[in-house]
Amino acid sequence: MSTPRKYAVRNLRLCTKDCICLFVCPYGATDTENSVIDVDKCVGCGACAEACPSGAIYMVPATYPPQQKKQDSVLEAMGELSRAKADEEQIARQIAAETGEEGLARLMKAAVKSLRLVHEDVMRESGYMLPQSANAQALLARIADGEGASAQTAKELLDLIPCNEP
């Protein structure tokens, strides 16, 4: 069987357990105990997504188009922000760990979380939108070149995720 171009994904938050997907799937890809559709069995026909009364099933492509290119001037400015966010997060983390004040500890815990999310968003718009991008693959290759557990994890990811850019 050839690799499907698309496969079905269920949003559990929307699923109202009408179970029509079980009736329409010719391959039994939807009958898992944890409600996650079995990607190995799904052939991407879309029958479940079409039949689902709660709109909880949608189709995602197996391969993604290359991400938008970024200009160097934008990357440079985003880099400045990224460095600041990294320092801010670390300072907040240290304050949260060291303070004896309950309120400050909660505020700094919030700051660590908030700054990380903002920083991640900066990274997403700095040429790292897709894990399949050449940038992400180059990053993984650099980590894989190192030693220890992280290098091993990066190698595993390189095996799992194909690059979608020349």
Added chain:
Amino acid sequence: MKAVCQLCGYVYDDEKESVPFAELPDDWTCPCCGAPKEFFEIEGSPEEAAEPVADAQDEAIRIATDAEGDVMAGLSAGQVAALCGNLARGCEKQNLPRESALFAQLAESFTAQVEPIDGADIHGLADLLMGDAGRYAAARNAAKAAGDRGSLRALTWGERITNMLSYLVGRYLKDGEAFLKDTEVWVCAACGFIYVGDEAPELCPVCKVPAWKFEKMEVKAS
């Protein structure tokens, strides 16, 4: 007269309210996002001049600069951690749970490798956050010039979230523990917006996700 919250876009319309905006007390806050009165701008008033770009030398903690100017090289552990965190979320959205977990593992491991910062305190954090105004202005200009709408979106959200954090840190410096006594601190798990109040807002004022996406910050009693 209409006053518009620069953080969430809430409009205070004098014609629909019993108290004119100008007569509201100084401790009045935005009913939508909790921003203070000074975050409001009168509609139609000329835009404030761009804030001056902060001089990095003046900041309490100098940010390490990338000597090579190569955006791919010279990333710090904290930056790689955020990068991997972002890719973990990307994998999660693509329904790649195994890949997402591996990226999350990398993010955690790089977070643990971040060098401690000497003399880290809340004043240093407040200064750095203030300096972000200049960094956001510069990035916004670059994104505008490049016609980069994706970056502009991220910068708009990020700046609002940073402004709120900066304000909350300032409030804490002024009022201390009394500021957060008997109330909760919430973080939007989607965008990072911080809200101080008894209940999470119905919708995130920045990214519009519902209340259940907010996480309450709790610490173990010492």
